[in-house]
Amino acid sequence: MKKRSWAEPWKIKMVEPLRMTSRAERERALAEAGYNTFLLRSEDVYIDLLTDSGTSAMSDRQWSALMLGDESYAGSRNYYDLEQAMSDVYGFAEFIPTHQGRGAEFLLSQLMIKPGQFVPGNMYFTTTRYHQELAGGQFVDVIIDEAHNPTSTFPFKGNVCLKKLQHLIDEQGTDKIAYLSLETNVNMAGGQPCSMENIKATCELCHQHDIPVFLDATRCVENAWFIKQREAGWNDRSVVEIVRDICNLTDGCTMSGKKDSLVNTGGFLAVNDIKLAEEARNLLVCHEGLHTYGGMAGRDMAAMAVGMHESIEEDHIRSRVGQVQYLGEKLMDAGIPIVQPIGGHGVYLDAAAFLDHLPRDEFPAQTLAAALYLDCGLRTMERGAVSAGRDAEGHNIFPKLELVRLTIPRRVYTQAHMDVTAESVLAVWEHRRAVTGLRMTYEPVRLRFFQAFFSPLVGCTVLPVDTSPEVVAN
Numbered sequence: 001m002k003k004r005s006w007a008e009p010w011k012i013k014m015v016e017p018l019r020m021t022s023r024a025e026r027e028r029a030l031a032e033a034g035y036n037t038f039l040l041r042s043e044d045v046y047i048d049l050l051t052d053s054g055t056s057a058m059s060d061r062q063w064s065a066l067m068l069g070d071e072s073y074a075g076s077r078n079y080y081d082l083e084q085a086m087s088d089v090y091g092f093a094e095f096i097p098t099h100q101g102r103g104a105e106f107l108l109s110q111l112m113i114k115p116g117q118f119v120p121g122n123m124y125f126t127t128t129r130y131h132q133e134l135a136g137g138q139f140v141d142v143i144i145d146e147a148h149n150p151t152s153t154f155p156f157k158g159n160v161c162l163k164k165l166q167h168l169i170d171e172q173g174t175d176k177i178a179y180l181s182l183e184t185n186v187n188m189a190g191g192q193p194c195s196m197e198n199i200k201a202t203c204e205l206c207h208q209h210d211i212p213v214f215l216d217a218t219r220c221v222e223n224a225w226f227i228k229q230r231e232a233g234w235n236d237r238s239v240v241e242i243v244r245d246i247c248n249l250t251d252g253c254t255m256s257g258k259k260d261s262l263v264n265t266g267g268f269l270a271v272n273d274i275k276l277a278e279e280a281r282n283l284l285v286c287h288e289g290l291h292t293y294g295g296m297a298g299r300d301m302a303a304m305a306v307g308m309h310e311s312i313e314e315d316h317i318r319s320r321v322g323q324v325q326y327l328g329e330k331l332m333d334a335g336i337p338i339v340q341p342i343g344g345h346g347v348y349l350d351a352a353a354f355l356d357h358l359p360r361d362e363f364p365a366q367t368l369a370a371a372l373y374l375d376c377g378l379r380t381m382e383r384g385a386v387s388a389g390r391d392a393e394g395h396n397i398f399p400k401l402e403l404v405r406l407t408i409p410r411r412v413y414t415q416a417h418m419d420v421t422a423e424s425v426l427a428v429w430e431h432r433r434a435v436t437g438l439r440m441t442y443e444p445v446r447l448r449f450f451q452a453f454f455s456p457l458v459g460c461t462v463l464p465v466d467t468s469p470e471v472v473a474n
């Protein structure tokens, strides 16, 4: 039978106009932003693929839920609804709301890490590692080697390398290990999933040594979808059953509701240990708010409770991941180097291969993100040396992966936007040899990628050719 098309499982009820800019406007905006896409004003952006964090479109049911916000200081009804939703989907015993994911990361790191301890994890995430370091811990990468190879097509590149983990345990002893930080659908690896088999084996190994496992459940639903699609024996299980099975193996999770849960803000910490939950609630009052709202308004908790249930609907998750695959396949068919397999929340361009004439200290990924913006106003994000920062001795870290992330917000853009995006990448690809690199002119000490400034090394732009669609159009 002929393969049939799929369409987004929603129709549009309200629209937000987009504005196309001219090449001259984009050049000015990019220079003002120090060639850093984080510093662009969103009104100067045409298609915004900077991040899928907090950028999702809410459903009519979520917008209705906002009106049912119970803004009581204590004991808001929405808190109990959200606690119930967390219990239905993730299944942990204790629920602690926070303003977003990093609020939960702060609580967990402060309570679980003693200075000098190690925190192994399957690749770092920016805020996660920052909080671990702030608490005196040291992150150790225990992801499998395939994750660092953009051309490996291994289906579960998020997996923990049990050998690396065992080695750390043997070398340092269990007392020196605070916990294992296990991320599902690993963001920095390109939205790559862990297999259920690996999650099971990893948790078993940790628990044999009394090392707790805390999940970064930010994209656990997307991971569950990949397990259903790719791992033998899971195809007839529902996504929510798989999410529950993953969570059941671990001791708790931090969660950014701004991703899977389809809200613009929110997050939580969930654990099974009642004593840890009590300590977290004590700390919560100081940093986030009372334990029945964390950092969220009642209405935000209401929208998140609805979003959490919507996130596990199979139609939704199929089209969410399907849209990312659609864009990724278009780019692959055109011969553009991307991280394979295509991930769950975005397509990652291999900037080191795309701009292989630029040395790493000219920041190929930062440069490519700037060039993509100049083409038609597409905003993407650098995930390479700028994001990786400096090591303890102050040297630039040059990670194996030098990527530009095209992150797809949930339920925001249509297939036509994906076509325009692919054409934009292709236009820069065709003129890639003309692209020149960047030099960093201002560097913040922490998480430098957010606020660093750059300037072109040659001339006054990284993309001397005008590839704008208004110029090249037929």
Ligand SMILES: *Cc1c(COP(=O)(O)O)cnc(C)c1O
Pocket (backbone or CB within 6 Å): 053, 100, 101, 102, 103, 125, 127, 128, 183, 187, 216, 218, 255, 256, 257, 258, 259, 266, 267
């Ligand atoms: C976004 C994210 C976080 C942090 O969550 P915020 O809501 O942005 O604070 C943590 N881990 C991963 C994997 C993320 O993608």
